[in-house]
Amino acid sequence: MPGERVLFMFATVIRRLGQSIVVLALVALVAFLIFRYVGDPVDNLLGQEATVADRVDLRERLGLDDPWYEQYTNFVYRALNFDFGISYRTGLPVSDMIAKRLPATLELALASAIFALALGVVLGIYTAIKREGWLAQFILSSSLIGVSLPTFLIGILLIWIFAVELGWLPSFGRGDTVDIGWWSTGFLTASGLKSLVLPTVTLGLYQMTLIMRLVRAEMLEVLRQDYIRFARARGLPDRVVNFGHALKNTLVPVITIAGLQLGLIVAFAIVTETVFQWPGVGLMFINAVYFVDIPVMSAYLLLVGLVFVIINLVVDLSYLIIDPRIRDGINRGNVST
Amino acid sequence: MELTMKKAALAFGVLLALSPLASQAETLRWARAGDSLTMDPHAQNEGPTHTLAHQIYEGLLQRDMGGQIIPALATSWSALPDNPNVWRFTLRPDVTFHNGAPFTADDVVYSLNRAQMPTSSMKELLTSVKEVRKVDDLTVDVETNGPNPLLINNLTNMFMMDSDWTEENGVSAPQDVAGGETTFAASNTNGTGAFMLVSRSVDEKTVLKANPNYWGKDEFPLDVTEIIYTPISSAATRVAALLSGEVDFIQDVPVQDLKRVDDADGLKVVTAAQNRVIFFGMNTAADDLESDSVEGANPFADVNVRRAMNMAINRDAIKKIVMRGQSDPTNVITPPFVNGWSEELNALPEGTTADAKQMIADAGYADGFSVTLDCPNDRYINDEAICQAMVGMMARIGVEVNLIARPKAQHFPLIKNKTSDFYMLGWGVPTFDSLYIFNFLVHTTTEDRGSWNNTGFSNEEVDAMIVSLESETDLDARNETIGKIWSAVQEEQIYLPVHNQVLNWGMKEGITFDVQPEDQPHFKFLSLQ
Numbered sequence: 052m053p054g055e056r057v058l059f060m061f062a063t064v065i066r067r068l069g070q071s072i073v074v075l076a077l078v079a080l081v082a083f084l085i086f087r088y089v090g091d092p093v094d095n096l097l098g099q100e101a102t103v104a105d106r107v108d109l110r111e112r113l114g115l116d117d118p119w120y121e122q123y124t125n126f127v128y129r130a131l132n133f134d135f136g137i138s139y140r141t142g143l144p145v146s147d148m149i150a151k152r153l154p155a156t157l158e159l160a161l162a163s164a165i166f167a168l169a170l171g172v173v174l175g176i177y178t179a180i181k182r183e184g185w186l187a188q189f190i191l192s193s194s195l196i197g198v199s200l201p202t203f204l205i206g207i208l209l210i211w212i213f214a215v216e217l218g219w220l221p222s223f224g225r226g227d228t229v230d231i232g233w234w235s236t237g238f239l240t241a242s243g244l245k246s247l248v249l250p251t252v253t254l255g256l257y258q259m260t261l262i263m264r265l266v267r268a269e270m271l272e273v274l275r276q277d278y279i280r281f282a283r284a285r286g287l288p289d290r291v292v293n294f295g296h297a298l299k300n301t302l303v304p305v306i307t308i309a310g311l312q313l314g315l316i317v318a319f320a321i322v323t324e325t326v327f328q329w330p331g332v333g334l335m336f337i338n339a340v341y342f343v344d345i346p347v348m349s350a351y352l353l354l355v356g357l358v359f360v361i362i363n364l365v366v367d368l369s370y371l372i373i374d375p376r377i378r379d380g381i382n383r384g385n386v387s388t
Numbered sequence: 389m390e391l392t393m394k395k396a397a398l399a400f401g402v403l404l405a406l407s408p409l410a411s412q413a414e415t416l417r418w419a420r421a422g423d424s425l426t427m428d429p430h431a432q433n434e435g436p437t438h439t440l441a442h443q444i445y446e447g448l449l450q451r452d453m454g455g456q457i458i459p460a461l462a463t464s465w466s467a468l469p470d471n472p473n474v475w476r477f478t479l480r481p482d483v484t485f486h487n488g489a490p491f492t493a494d495d496v497v498y499s500l501n502r503a504q505m506p507t508s509s510m511k512e513l514l515t516s517v518k519e520v521r522k523v524d525d526l527t528v529d530v531e532t533n534g535p536n537p538l539l540i541n542n543l544t545n546m547f548m549m550d551s552d553w554t555e556e557n558g559v560s561a562p563q564d565v566a567g568g569e570t571t572f573a574a575s576n577t578n579g580t581g582a583f584m585l586v587s588r589s590v591d592e593k594t595v596l597k598a599n600p601n602y603w604g605k606d607e608f609p610l611d612v613t614e615i616i617y618t619p620i621s622s623a624a625t626r627v628a629a630l631l632s633g634e635v636d637f638i639q640d641v642p643v644q645d646l647k648r649v650d651d652a653d654g655l656k657v658v659t660a661a662q663n664r665v666i667f668f669g670m671n672t673a674a675d676d677l678e679s680d681s682v683e684g685a686n687p688f689a690d691v692n693v694r695r696a697m698n699m700a701i702n703r704d705a706i707k708k709i710v711m712r713g714q715s716d717p718t719n720v721i722t723p724p725f726v727n728g729w730s731e732e733l734n735a736l737p738e739g740t741t742a743d744a745k746q747m748i749a750d751a752g753y754a755d756g757f758s759v760t761l762d763c764p765n766d767r768y769i770n771d772e773a774i775c776q777a778m779v780g781m782m783a784r785i786g787v788e789v790n791l792i793a794r795p796k797a798q799h800f801p802l803i804k805n806k807t808s809d810f811y812m813l814g815w816g817v818p819t820f821d822s823l824y825i826f827n828f829l830v831h832t833t834t835e836d837r838g839s840w841n842n843t844g845f846s847n848e849e850v851d852a853m854i855v856s857l858e859s860e861t862d863l864d865a866r867n868e869t870i871g872k873i874w875s876a877v878q879e880e881q882i883y884l885p886v887h888n889q890v891l892n893w894g895m896k897e898g899i900t901f902d903v904q905p906e907d908q909p910h911f912k913f914l915s916l917q
Contacts, residue, residue, distance in 0.1 A: 090797025094804065096565060098433035099828070100512035102836040106804070112566045137568040141590050142426050144570060148590075207624050214632045222628045223620050224593075328620045330592040338422075338591060338621070341766065343797045 060368060067367065071360040076127065078356035082349050083123045091115075092139050092343040126349055136346035140339065145350045149332060154234045155225055156324070156331030160316045162247055163255035167316075168309055171259045175266025179274065180293060190263075197260035202319060206253040206326035213249060221246050223328040254323040258312045265308055269301035303370065310366035314359040414916055415614040418909075419626055420639035423591050423619040428573040429547035430502055430562040433509040438545045439908045443596055443615065444486075445547035445579035448477055448496065449540065453902040453913050455663070455725050455820065457540060461491065461548055461580060462528075465540065472535035472861050473518075479526040483603045485550040486577070486584045493522040498551035500530065507564040513542040515836075516858065534859040537866065541819035553578045582608065582912040583615060593618050602912075609915035630655060630894050637899065639907060641892040643712045643769060649894045660903035661716050662891040663723045664816040666768055668761075668778070668884040669829075670694060670809070673844020677809045679760035679790070687757050688809070694881040696747035699739040700785045701778070703887060710773045715887040720878065721815060721825060723888050725905055728822030728870040733878065745785045756786025762811040763791060764799040769889055775812055803842045806833065811842065814889070818906065822870045826854045830877055845882040 093101075093109050101109075110116050114125070129136065135145035174194075178187040197205075214222035226242030228235040237243030273279065274297055282292045321333035328334065332351060339347035424440040425432045442450070448462035462477040483491040500520040503510040516536040521529045532539060554560060559573035577585045582604065583596035596615040604610070618635065620626040623642045629635045631652055641649055641657060650657045670688040671677060677686050687693050703717035716724075720733035748756070763775035772793040779789045789810070802808040817824050831838040831854050832846035853869050860866040877883070891903050898917040901909065 088798070090795065091801040091804075092797075094800045095797065098509055099840070100433060101839065102512065103833070103839050104835050105512075106839075109566055137565060137570055139565055140425060142428075142431070142563050142565045142570050142574045143590065151589075203622075207628075210625060210628045214634070215628050218632055222632050222634055223625050224618065326622050326625055328618070328622065328625060330589070334591065334621070341795065341797065 063367065064364070067360075067364045071357075071364070074360055075353060075356050078352055079127060079130070079349060080123060082352045083119055083126065086345055086348065087119060089340065089348075090343040092345060095342050096139055130350075130353065135350040138339070138344055138347050140342040140344045140347070145346045148335060148347065149350060149354065150233060151235075152330060152332045152335050154236065155329060156317065156320055156333060158237060159247070159250055159254060159320060159323070159329060159331060160313065162251040163258065163316050164309075164313050166251050167255040167258035167262055167312070171262025172266050172305070174259075175263040176270060176293070176298065178263065179267045179270035182271070191267075194260045194263060197256040202253060202257070202322045203326050205256060206249070206323060209249045209253055210326070220248050222249075225330055250323050250327045250329050253326065254316060254320060257319075258309075258316060261312065262305065262309055265305055266301060269304060270297055273297045273300050306369060307366055310362050310369070314362045317358050318355055413613045414611055415616060416612045416637060416911065416914070417616045417618070417635040418637045418911075419618045419620045419629060419635045421619065421621055421623070421626070424594070426563060426574045427577050427585070427588070428559070428563045428571065429549065429579075430499075430505075430508045430510050431565070431574065433512075433545070435907060440594065440617065441547055441579075442545075442581070442908060442910055443583040443912075444577045444581045444585055445549070446581050447546045447548060448479075448543055450910070451544050451904070451906065451908070453904045453910060455905040457544065461496075467535070467537075467861070468529075473532050475530045475532070475536075475539055476523070477528045477530070479528065480603060481526055483580050484601055485553065485580055486599060487550065487553060489550050489552060489578075491548065491550070491580055492525050493528045495548055495551050496520070496528045497522050498554070499548045500546070502549065502554070502560065502562065503546055505561050507567070508562040510546060513546065535861045536858065537861050537863065538819060538821055538823060538858070541821055545818070548580065549573075550578050582610060591619055604912065608912040610912050611916040612911050612914055615911055627894070637893065637895045637901070637909070639891075639893055639909070641894045643714045643892070646712070646714070646892055654897045656895060656897055658893050658895065658901065658903050659714070660891055660905060661724065662816075662889040662907060663725055663818075663820070663905040664768075664814050664889045665718060665721050665723050666771075666774065666812070666814045666886045666889060667721045668886070669803075669811050669813055669843050669882070670697075670884070671806075671842060671844050672880075672882055673846065674809075677759060678807075679809045681758040681788075682753070687751070687753055687759070690751045691881055692747050692751045693753065694884070695737075696744040696751070696785060697782065697787065698881055698884045699737045699744040699747070700741055700781050700787075701884060701886065702781055703736060705781075706774055706777050707887060710770050710777050711887070711890075714769070714890040714892065716890060717887045718885050720874065721829065721883045721885050722822060723817060723905075726817045726820050726822055726825070728867070728874060730871075733874055741784050748785050748787070753786065756788060758788035758790060759810050760790045760792055762799060762802050762808045763793045764796045764812060765793040767796040767799070768812075768814045771812060771814075774886060803840060806842045806844070808842055813840070815840075816906070822874065823854070823857045826850075826857070826873055829883070830854065830873065843882040845880060847876065847880075850876050 093106050097105055097109060114122060133146060138145055138148060141148065174190055178190055181187045210222045213220045224246060225237050226246035227240040228237050228243055229239045237247060279292060279297055282296055320331060321337055323329065324331045324333035325337050332354065335347060336351040420436065422436050424437040425434055426437060429441045429445045446460045448460060449457055450460045452458045461480050461483060463480050465475055465477045468474045468476055479493060479496065485491060497520045502508065504514050504517065516532045516539065517530060518533050519531045523529055530539065557572040559571045563569055563571045563574045575588060582599055582602045584599050586595040586597050588594045594617040598610065598613040620629060626638050627641065627645045627649060630638050630649060646657050649655050672688045674686050676684055680687060707713060707715045707717055717736060718734050719736050722729050761775055761778065763772055765772040775791050775793060779791050782789045803811055803813060815825060815829065827837050828840040830841060830845065830850065832851050833839065833841050850873055853873050857866060857869055860869065891907055893903050895901060900915045900917065
């Protein structure tokens, strides 16, 4: 009954939106509690010649001596009006800074997600089907590097090999970009695409490994099922069995994990962006932390919270579409199967 | 065969040099750790901000690549013979701003007044200024409250703006970040300098091109016609970018990579002493320290304990092991460029660890004591590693040091709020005169002085001498007073000096460029082969 389904989805969205707002408010609250321990922005703003009187005056004007809950409510009130203030460090409106830098981060995240998903699924299937093959074994053991090495080390290693020793790819930055409206894209220029390679691999390697191992494990599980054996017994070609029947049934957990990982990609981008001087919001956040740039830090944390909330929502909704058990379970009043 | 190739190359080179092609664009790609904070020349008093501003804007005078003061927009200056309270500046004629407007005395008066406004970060350097007056189009008088022999030293980063341009664009006051303000001057420029701003994307890329009408065309090499400035915060990436040839010149080469850069084909490292001294301070005034193991007393209050600790610092070991040879050990908290520095002050303390241990025992701490050391971990070269070395050296004389290393944003407030018992600090001296050190680090903490003096050291006589330096015009008498103050500082041992930092710039082989002690490259001095 499609009408009921739409209604159910609508109710889910509404309920999740309500939860999301609570989550975001909590993120901002925790952020403000932490800010008291990250340091004093006054020092960076005034320079070393400032007198005691200058410092007191500036603290007063910035409202830093107000109780944290007052600062917090002020922030929430302004955030509701999409006003995130002025960066202490650059003197530019925070919303402009984010708008300018978000495309870089999103393009990097998108490229990494595609890299991780495409390669992860393909290699996962391959290693599941050719379980005993030496290539599969090699892929599996070398993929351990992807999970065990920290991101910044992988980044520096890649820079060392491909930028310094071989000189094939740039070591930093985003290359030339093309502006389409307010969105600046690096997808349309040769140097932009070249610049994208190393950060994409660095950022996506962990997720790629994870997805690959997940797909492999799920595939192996499914391939043991009776219906696969029957399918084989019926003489269906391997291709149909593997892709038509087995792969389809491994996708639900993969989508859950991949979706959540996409959020992590945006959050993990901080390290990758720092290593490659990628001009995205992650690098902006790191610079803000060093400078105790509270307006930028709070806006960034809200943004990351928002990304996670949206991704969770989309993942939940996609279950409803993909998994017939959940979909039809609604109508029978039996959601958990 | 090779020889003929070389000859051919040489001939080709000569041909190039003679042809008009030689004056083609020479682009310099420059990277350092951080970006400038704003293009408004009076809104921030900070190193990287001034460095970029120096390419575009100019002051009446500036420091050259050796740190010496040279004329810029003023050609000469002196105090009036009949009135030591007035400095007279003769301005350079026929100078124009980048927009074509002429530079005159009105602009100087306007700019110096702007730099004294409440939202200016440069105002502390001009507190002695009473009035700035135009005498004629090319002469300006600056009157101070009482004679100020050091006024010149405070003007090296004081940039001149075009009064009409500034007014027209509504930026008559410096940008007020605290007031939540962003202004036209924060991202647009109109200076008189050798380079003009072409484009700027904060934290990403800033492009400058040579000013075709620059007054100093015949005075400086001006070989570079375009500068592309990219901040690269990760040290490893910055070095990699230089090694891979993606940038031509970097500041802040990490000491562990110096050899690699120097050994690389076509690259070199140029080194010079920096105008920054690294030292430890102690709270000598508190009745009891917060973090120590001694009840009811402050071991740092005893000058013999402080002297013993100073003796126990093995500066050569720190230089060799922690700094890989890249430091200049010292026993005084002033870099050698500064007026007041001397060989005697710099001489390292004599005495062995055993002597130091004995002194601690004689002071009543035969069983030693423990104390917390606050240390930054992202401010000075190998700051945390120096502190770790300090822990070991102090342990040898029975002082058990608990090290807490924090980011600078959390470390400096401890000192400013006078809540640290024992701390590391570094100090650069932009005026190149001891008074700057005394004012901030030695004078008793008051409303407008001693803001960095966390030692609690307070001596009325010394304070009076420090204040007298501000208006003493007899340079010999002034230097004598400086010597007296240094004697007091050394005698009381309120600080434990470690070393002067060494600056390293990495660059392509063909570049000829001296390292500037304030870490400020002025690219008009750069020449290419």
